[in-house]
Amino acid sequence: MLRTGKKTIQIALTGNPNSGKTSLFNALTGLNQKVGNFPGVTVDKKVGVTQISGHGPAKIIDLPGTYSLYPRREDEWVAYRVMMDVEKQQDLDLLLLVMDASNLKRNLLFCSQLVDLKCPVVVALTMNDLAQKKGIRIDVDELSRELSIPVVPVNPRTNKGIPELKKVISHVLAQSVSAPAPDFIDNKALAPQAIEDLQAIMPEVNDYLAVHYLANYKNLAFDAPLKAQIAAVETKNNFSPNKVQAEEILQRYTRIRKIMQQFVVEPDPLQKKIFTDKLDNLLLHRVWGYVILLVVLFVLFQSIFWLASYPMDAIDWGFSELTGWAASVLPDTWWSDLLCNGLLAGLGGIVIFVPQIMILFGLITLLEDSGYMARISFLMDKLMRKVGLNGKSVMPMISGFACAIPGIMSTRNIENKKERLLTIMITPLMSCSARLPVYTILIGLVVPDTYYLGIFSARGLIMMFMYLLGVVMALIVSLVLKWIVKIKEKSFFILELPVYRAPRWKNVGVTMVEKAKIFVLEAGKVIMVISLLIWFLSSYGPSKKMDAVTQRYEKTKTELTQAGPDNTEALEALDREYGTEKLENSYAGLLGKSIEPVIKPLGYDWKIGIALITSFAAREVFVGTMATLYSVDENNTSTLQQKMENAKRPDGSKVYTLATAMSLIIFYVLAMQCMSTLAVVKRETKSWKWPVIQLVYMTALAYVCSWITFELLK
Structure with missing residues (x-):
């Protein structure tokens, strides 16, 4: 019944997982919400606004998918509490229920429960095209009369039926006094x-x-x-x-x-199998299924390097030219140094990795949208169970390849408390997109750009190995924690496999653009702040030390200038030496030198030490930090990769050898360097105990494995 005096209509959008609920939410609200073709995408309620004729704006609350009004998972409890609305916070006017026409029997259970709640209900019947392909025919009008609620066929992908659905919603809301539907059962x-x-x-x-x-x-x-x-x-x-x-x-x-x-x-059960069933015979095969999965992952990581190399090279060259030009035309002042070596260096460290971020998320969206991502969960269930997890743990882990935070939040989809906790503890070991810039620049430094058999890139193979290493270490850690965490609870793996669908290219494009914006605006803010902070710490230091360095430089420069005009090379070498010595005596240099004894066994120098500290705020800050540090004491016309290639230790040896670079990559694969992730783990586990354990074990694991790598390769 419509409540009078309210400014905005409140509509809860609910339904079974994978029934097209989030697609309908997008169609109604026009928001660019992420849509994934597998259960468990929606974890928290999301809100959008749509216009309902005669009622103005209506707030649509997109609830997590649930199979019935008997919640088991964390995300189902979110939906349940909103629908119960004990505190009258939502003050719902209507429940908009999404039902899958191709799985009507299962969907009707939830529908019948909502009818008996006596809140106005409107059904949006989706997947009608799929039901037709399966040979299922539904008498929608008679079904609506039998349930005593409106049923409207819709296709959110094409916006078919959306205007009719809004009209029905308007009509139901306009009935200020209406008799509730009779009880479905006694x-x-x-x-x-x-x-x-x-x-x-x-x-x-x-x-x-x-x-x-x-x-x-x-x-x-x-x-x-x-x-x-x-x-x-x-x-x-x-x-x-x-x-x-x-x-x-x-x-x-x-x-x-x-x-x-x-x-x-409904058709005869013995009727010829549809395309999805035939394809599953191959993709879920006990042998070929795993072979195809490895091929898919290989192509994904090869593409990240191959497709992104051209725009990345162009961006890198553009920023180096821009920085060099700015340095040549601007006066030699502190603010021009800040602009060239702080602002532009930090900005270049952000923008250069946008192509790879976009390609990674675009390919992952293709896998989700096509329905293949859910098959990965099914394939991995047997392996997951051996290490204390189940197939549902795969989704958070795959989400962790993008970012550990949504991956950890999506563990609410796991009913078993022990399996959920183990999944939370290992998800940060997945190589998130923030690690991608670190891998890219270090692999580019020490791995030659060669191809095997004309198609297998050496850099792509190393990149894939790093991602697989994170997965393998996660499984090993889970196996150990399985015996340590003393929670005993039986678990069952029930997963609805969605049908295969052609990817929605618009959705892929929107996701790529949105993720690039998030990286540039959200991660970019952190990178820029850290870059400017590093510039300050690298440009200034204790006045006594900095004055002594400047006096020695001025004295030597005067002597060389007086000696004659043929000392150009000596003056350039003196300038480079001055920049290096000034950096070493700056606040950043002193900080790096103080931790150098701890990280020296891993092959790292003090500059790498500074990057390790700053990237705890966000891993991708590593690149911005290095860009700033090397800009302070190097010429501005070189790219960051060239500067790192030319980096030397005090004894004249190269800093970034194969041993050092691989040790550093291994450290970033395994270390917990993300404050935001720790905060989310605390929120999900409701205790500081587990994030502290996570921080300690991941740091120790990273240190030991990096040391072993350096010792083996040096």
Whole structure:
């Protein structure tokens, strides 16, 4: 029933996972929300606004997918609490339910429960084209009459049926007083006396809502006195939530079977398999499935180097030329130094990696949108179980390749507490996009740009090895934690495999642009702040030390100038030496020198030490830090890679040898260098214990493995 006096209509968008719910949310609100073709994409509720004729703006709350009103996972509890709305915070006007026409029987269970909540419900029937391909025919009008709620066929991908859906929503909202749909089953019969006793305390509660309050009052936001009263009713009537739930589901499916027989025509089960089933025979094969998976991953990492190399080279050259030009035309002042060696160096360290970020996310979106990503979970379940996880752990881990934060948040989709905790603990070992700039520049320094058999790039192979190393180490760590974490709880892996679909190229393009914007604007802010801070710390130091360096430089320069005009090379060498000595005596140099004894066994110098410290804010800051440090004491016409190639130790040996570079890459593969991730782990585990353990074990693992790598290769 429409509540008067409200400024904005509140509509909750709900439905089974993978039913097209988020696509409908995009179609209604026009927001560029990420759409993934696998269960568990939506973790927290998301909000958008749409215009409903006669009612103005309506707020659409996109809830996590759920199969029924009996939540088990964290994300299902999010949806459940909103629909129960005990605190009346949402004040919902309507439930917009998305139902998959190709899986109607399963979807009708949730639908029947929502009908019995007595809140206005409108059904958006999706996947009608797929149902047609399967030979399923639904009498939509009769189904709507049987359920006593509107049912509107839609296709969110093409916007078909969206105007009709909005008209129906407007009509339902306009009914200021409307009789609720009759009960789908006799809810009162499930626990008659307990329901009556609860309604004596809460007269406004209907029969089905009373069942849920009795079953889940401990997890709902009732005040303590009311919880005590409900508990007394439960005890007095010997109310058993599990028994009532089992009886309810049995009754609902009994009626659902009758509805399916009356209003739905389904094909013979022995009918020829559709394309999805045929393709699954190959992609989920016990041998060929894994071979194809490795090929897909190989192509993905090869593409990151191959496709991105041209725009990256152009950006790198452009920034080096711009910096050199700016240095030549601007006066020799502190602000021009800040502009060239701080601002432009930091900006170049951000923009150069945009092509790779876009390509990585574009390819991952293709895998999600096509339906293949869910198959990866299915393939990996057997291996996951051996190390204490299950197939659902794969999704957070794959998300971790983009960023550990959404990956860790998506572990709410894992019902088993131990498996969820283990997944949280190992997800940061996945090589996120923030590591990509570090891998790229270091691999480019020491790995030759050669091809084997004309197609296999050496750099691409090393890149793929680093990603696989993170996965292997994650599985090993999970195996160890499996025996340490003492939580015993049975788990089951149930995953709905979506049908294969042609990728939505618009969605791929939007995702690539959005992720590039996030990288430039969000990560870029951090990189720019750190770059400017590093410029300051690298340009200034204790006045006593810096003055002594400047006096020696001025004295030597005067002597060389007086000696004659043929000392140009000597003066240039003196300038470089002055820049290096000034940097070593700056605040940054002193900080780096102080930690150099700890990192020297790994093959690192003090400049790398500074980058390790600053990149704890965000791993990608490594490149910006190096760009700033080498800009301070190098000429501005060289690219960052050229500057790093020319870097020398005090004894004249190269800094970035194969041993040092590979040791550093290994460190970044395994180290926990992300404050934001630690904060999210604390929020998800509700304790500082696990993020501290995570920080300690990952840092120790990174140090030991980097040391071994350096010793083997030096």
